[in-house]
Amino acid sequence: MSVPATELVLLCHYDKAPGYSVRRAEGSPSWLLMWTEAGAGYVEQGEWSHTTGPGDLVVLGSKVAQHYRVAPGADGWRFWWIHFQPRPAWHTWLAPYAVGGRCSFLPSLPEAVRERVDQAFRRAHADARWPGHGPLPPLPDEDAADRPAVAEAPAARELVLGAVEEVLVLAASTARPQDESADLRVRQAQSLIAAEPGAPHTVDSLARAVALSPSRFAHLFSAQTGRTPMQAVREARLRHAARLLELTDLDIGRIAAASGFVSPFHFSRSFSREYGLPPRDYRARVTGSTPRR
Numbered sequence: 271m272s273v274p275a276t277e278l279v280l281l282c283h284y285d286k287a288p289g290y291s292v293r294r295a296e297g298s299p300s301w302l303l304m305w306t307e308a309g310a311g312y313v314e315q316g317e318w319s320h321t322t323g324p325g326d327l328v329v330l331g332s333k334v335a336q337h338y339r340v341a342p343g344a345d346g347w348r349f350w351w352i353h354f355q356p357r358p359a360w361h362t363w364l365a366p367y368a369v370g371g372r373c374s375f376l377p378s379l380p381e382a383v384r385e386r387v388d389q390a391f392r393r394a395h396a397d398a399r400w401p402g403h404g405p406l407p408p409l410p411d412e413d414a415a416d417r418p419a420v421a422e423a424p425a426a427r428e429l430v431l432g433a434v435e436e437v438l439v440l441a442a443s444t445a446r447p448q449d450e451s452a453d454l455r456v457r458q459a460q461s462l463i464a465a466e467p468g469a470p471h472t473v474d475s476l477a478r479a480v481a482l483s484p485s486r487f488a489h490l491f492s493a494q495t496g497r498t499p500m501q502a503v504r505e506a507r508l509r510h511a512a513r514l515l516e517l518t519d520l521d522i523g524r525i526a527a528a529s530g531f532v533s534p535f536h537f538s539r540s541f542s543r544e545y546g547l548p549p550r551d552y553r554a555r556v557t558g559s560t561p562r563r
Contacts, residue, residue: 278422279430281352281394283415288346291339300353302330303434305387308348310341316371316496322349325379327387327441329364331372350391354434358509358516362464363442366457370496376445383444387437394433395419400426455480456494459487460502467506468530473499507531508544515553522549 284290297315304311306322313320313328315336322328322341330336340347364374379387396407398419421427459476476499477487491499511529514520520528526537541549 278420279352279354279398279427279434280418280420281350281391281398281430282418283348283350283391283395283410283412285348285416286340286346288340288344290347291337293337295335297334297336298330298332298353301332301356302336303352303354303437304328304330304338305350305391305437306347307350307388309346310344311338311347311349312341313338315373318369318371318373318375318496320369320375322375325377325381325384327376327379327437327445329374329376329438334372350388352391352394352430352434354431357431357435358512360435360438361505361509363438365460365464365495365502367442367445368495372496376441378446379441380444383440387440390433390436390440394430397421397429397433398426400429402426453490453494455482455487456491459491459499460495463499463503463506467503467510468528470530471499471503503530504540505544508541511537511541511549512545512552515549516556525549 304313304322304327306324306326306328308324311322313322313330313336315330316334320328364376367374367376369375392409392415395410395415398421399407400423402423402425421430458480462476462479463471473484473488477484480487482490488499491502495502497505507529511525511531514525514528518525522538523534526534529537531537531540538548541552545552547555
C-alpha cells in the first residue's frame with residue numbers, strides 16, 4: 271500500500287451507455303471509489319461481484335483483479351469515480367462493509383445523504399483544479415464534470431482527500447446494513463479489534479468475546495471479510511501505528527509497544543512490508559520532517 275496522502279488523486283463523472291467496460295487483470299495501483307447516481311453498474315473484484323444501483327458506494331482496494339461495466343440490461347450507468355490512496359483511519363470505517371477481495375460495499379445511502387455526497391464530489395472536482403493560490407475554480411457543470419481532474423498541487427490534494435473522507439464518513443454512518451446473512455458476531459469482533467488494536471488479541475480471545483468456538487469463529491470471520499482474524503489484527507495494528515506516526519512525536523519503540531508489536535524490529539519490518547518504507551521515513555514523508563537516525 272502506498273503512503274496515504276502523498277500521491278495524486280484523479281476523479282471524474284461518467285455517464286456511460288451499454289457496452290462501457292473496464293478490465294484490469296492486475297488491479298489498480300491505487301484505490302478506486304465509485305458512487306452510482308443513476309442506472310446500474312456491474313462490478314467484479316477478486317471473487318466478489320455485485321450490481322450497483324443509485325445510492326450505492328463501492329470502494330475497491332488496490333492490486334486485485336477488477337472488471338466493471340454497465341450492468342446487463344441497464345440503459346446506462348451514471349457515476350462518480352475517484353482514484354486515491356487511503357488514509358489509515360478510513361479502513362476502520364470501511365471494515366464493517368468489507369465483502370472480500372479487498373473491497374467494501376456500502377449500499378442504499380438515504381436520499382438526504384445522497385445530495386450531500388454529490389455536492390462533495392462536485393466540490394472535489396473543482397478543488398482538484400486549484401493551483402493552491404488565487405480564486406477557487408467554480409463548481410463544474412455537467413459537461414465540465416465529465417472531464418477528468420487531477421489534484422496536483424498539495425493544497426488541492428488535501429482538499430480532495432477531505433472530500434473523500436466526508437463521503438466515507440457519511441456513507442459508513444448511514445448505509446443500509448448488509449444482508450441478514452452477515453453474522454453480527456463478526457462485526458462485534460471487528461469492533462473489538464478497531465477499538466483496541468494494540469491489545470493481545472488471539473483467535474481464541476476474540477472467539478470467547480463473541481461466544482463462538484475458535485474454529486467456528488475463524489471460519490465465519492474469513493468467509494465474511496476475506497481475511498483471517500489475525501490478518502485483520504495485524505492490519506489494524508499497522509493502521510494504528512501509522513496514525514501515531516502522523517499525529518505524535520512518540521519514538522518508534524513506544525509506538526511499536528502501543529500498537530501491539532513484540533519488538534521495534536518486528537514492527538519496522540511489518541510496517542515496511544505494508545507501506546513500502548520504514549516507520550521513520552514514513553513519518554518524515556507525511557509530516558515533512560527530517561527522519562532521525
